Amino acid sequence: xxxxxxxxxxxxxxxxxxxxxxxxxxxxxxxxxxxxxxxxxxxxxxxxxxxxxxxxxxxxxxxxxxxxxxxxxxxxxxxxxxxxxxxxxxxxxxxxxxxxxxxxxxxxxxxxxxxxxxxxxxxxxxxxxxx
Numbered sequence: 001x002x003x004x005x006x007x008x009x010x011x012x013x014x015x016x017x018x019x020x021x022x023x024x025x026x027x028x029x030x031x032x033x034x035x036x037x038x039x040x041x042x043x044x045x046x047x048x049x050x051x052x053x054x055x056x057x058x059x060x061x062x063x064x065x066x067x068x069x070x071x072x073x074x075x076x077x078x079x080x081x082x083x084x085x086x087x088x089x090x091x092x093x094x095x096x097x098x099x100x101x102x103x104x105x106x107x108x109x110x111x112x113x114x115x116x117x118x119x120x121x122x123x124x125x126x127x128x129x130x131x
Contacts, residue, residue, distance in 0.1 A: 001065065001070050001078065001079075001080045001086075001089070001090040001093050001094075002065075002070075002078050002080065002090050002093065002094050002098070003061060003093055003094055003097045003098035003101060004057075004058045004059075004061035004062045004065060004098070005058075005094060005098065006094055006098030006099055006101070006102045007054050007055075007057050007058040007061065007098065007101060007102045007105065008054075008055070008058040008062075010054055010102045010106070011051055011054035011055045011058055014047060014050050014051045014054060015051050015055075017047060018044055018047035018048055018051055021043050021044045021047060022044040025042055025043070025044055040120050041116055041120065046109075046113050046116070049109060049112065049113075050105075050106065050109040053105050053108070053109055054102070054105055057101065057105055061101075078090065
């Protein structure tokens with residue numbers, strides 16, 4: 001019913017954090033060479049991956065809920081919000097399904113970041129071994 005709102009809320013928070021980190025990275029702005037030895041993905045780009053995953057999932061779920069008539073273009077927008085009994089069911093769904101989906105997306109992103117960190121470490125080690 002409204003599980004996409006949890007992912008959308010997390011995506012909004014991640015977007016704000018990403019912009020703050022990006023601003024901080026621009027202030028620090030270390031001039032690195034673009035050689036293969038100095039390859040490192042900035043945190044703001046990694047947060048952008050998470051942001052895109054969360055917003056994409058939220059939009060896809062929104063489309064699915066519109067398709068099934070659970071979200072409508074008139075107030076209260078969520079059909080479950082018009083009836084108190086349905087509202088309770090909607091909140092339970094958000095707390096269980098919505099949180100689980102957002103957590104799964106975040107865990108997949110953490111796995112992606114871990115894999116990238118391994119490759120970055122290997123690149124640094126191979127460049128230091130060559131020197």
